Amino acid sequence: MARPTIADIAERAGVSKGAVSFALNGRPGVSEETRRRILAVADEMNWRPHRAARSLGNSRAGAVGLILSRPARTLGLEPFFGQVVSGLQAGLAEDGTALQLLVVEDPEAEMAAYRNWTAEKRVDGFVLLDPLIDDPRFPALEALDVPVMVLGGPLPDTSLSYSWADDSEAMHEAVDYLAALGHRHVVHVAGMPQFLHTKRRMDVLTEAKARHELAEVVSIPTDYSDSEGAVITRRVLSRRERPTAIVYDSDVMAVAGLGVALEMGVRVPQDLSILSFDDSLLARLTHPALTALTRDTQGWATEAARELLRLIADPSLTVRHPSSTPVLVPRESTAPPAGH
């Protein structure tokens, strides 16, 4: 026996397809009694609407896209992505909307995927991660005229919607904390320099140098890999004038850096404080556990997903959604520098 359709229900209930449709969608046009009868029949036949058929009619795909141009391995390596994916999924599931995930090798493929998925009406909107400085994706997506929610911001000069957390404020908190502990030589092992949030964090650091009269503050951009994190750490710890504190832009790099410190006999936190601008299980499982700026990434993504759904429902909206600022969680990897 094949899957039942509204035509089957209509026949069984002795009404027309149209009446069935109205009844099932809770729209006016049928009497209460007819509605009840139709619903009973539909339930009895265990009917569910055919997704494709519904999409074809109302031109809603019932899915949103998340396209990442990172090495495919990244998803398994960076806890951040798992949190974002499950957070988005949770927000979308409330609505029965699906998440379509695509991992591509380069930004060109990413742009092509936006165009294709939009042209195919495969998705109703997109979630964007890691906004760049002068991000070429923004004008492209504005031209496509498709609902987009960017995770990160604030974004200058764009009509795209975004959900942002104040990581400038968070970085302030981190530097203030280190300065208060007495650190004057701080190194920032940053993320990709083209990322907007990387720039924002680096700016805060530059500014903090003057404010706190720090002796040295350097930001060193990386590709977020554990190996680069380790290399940079090894390099800065090999200098005559060692930093007394290092801030890492991801916990993966922070853990790698901690490993280098151990390997070089640099004690954490006595000789070196380590602070991670990113928190996950990773940061909590190391010894010493890492002081970190933590936030509810998953909850953030869930909220963003809800906003995207609103945006899809009403494309005239522009959302500027503030989410909670990352919070400093002191653990065992930070302390006053030696001699303080």
Next chain:
Amino acid sequence: MARPTIADIAERAGVSKGAVSFALNGRPGVSEETRRRILAVADEMNWRPHRAARSLGNSRAGAVGLILSRPARTLGLEPFFGQVVSGLQAGLAEDGTALQLLVVEDPEAEMAAYRNWTAEKRVDGFVLLDPLIDDPRFPALEALDVPVMVLGGPLPDTSLSYSWADDSEAMHEAVDYLAALGHRHVVHVAGMPQFLHTKRRMDVLTEAKARHELAEVVSIPTDYSDSEGAVITRRVLSRRERPTAIVYDSDVMAVAGLGVALEMGVRVPQDLSILSFDDSLLARLTHPALTALTRDTQGWATEAARELLRLIADPSLTVRHPSSTPVLVPRESTAPPAGH
């Protein structure tokens, strides 16, 4: 200007819709010259087939489902899931097929989702993780008569397809290695007892006890959480007769266990060897780095995805796909026990 349809192309090229369809799908029925002209117009108008329309016709959804009944956080915590998701995605993307992910709270919701998604024709098939002993999902999915690929196996008494890695063999290798190093007291911090692979690993251990004349081999089931891993480790290390080696069923638990050892002043690997039956960045970033059974989880998932696509193309198939056995990678956390 709205999205172009084949009708628009037909009009512009001065032919009928049918001719356009033949041309675009590379079927006979149009002359070479007409075909070229049609393709040129389609390209110029940047046409892509409407997903829903295509699905409706050929009754392929162009997506497969992955439904997980685990706490939503798990996805961000366990690197395994990120690897599986990105691996599946890679295999499916080759075909333009999408991956639909759903994280639910309990097994009932999982079963309901299988039924709904099948009834809605939302997906063409499913990927199943973590097969259980007497798994209730199997008969349910067999009844739904939908293509399914189980990640894990071999599975007794089922017509479902699966892709399996020989983790019995891998566990043998691990125990043989520890025995060869001279360990006689081994504890196995296992995963969920209802998981088939947990049982299989526990069985190997029981059997190994006799074979190697070990003094003690215990398997202790857990929920895979870092906290349970830590609790169990603390407990067994507090006994009068400590084990000299612990095998963990996940690297998250292994890292947590390593932390407990450090906290208790138990030196790794001098006083205690740690072996993780699961490998990820996590196991490599700790100090000492963890000896682990490693496998290409992502590649495994990619192969499974390809098999599932074959299965969808030809539902009469039954796939029993062997993938490579996990391999022991000795790192710094294992050594002969004291006095050897």
Next chain:
DNA sequence: CATTTGCGGGCTTTCTACGGC
């Protein structure tokens, strides 16, 4: 053989007809 016509797939929605006041 090249091309057109037209239907099917399942659902939504608009338009029209009907019966009752």
Next chain:
DNA sequence: AGCCGTAGAAAGCCCGCAAAT
């Protein structure tokens, strides 16, 4: 005659394919 609520008929969404030209 005119208005209401209800229900049926049919068009439309877009593509693929079979049958007809």
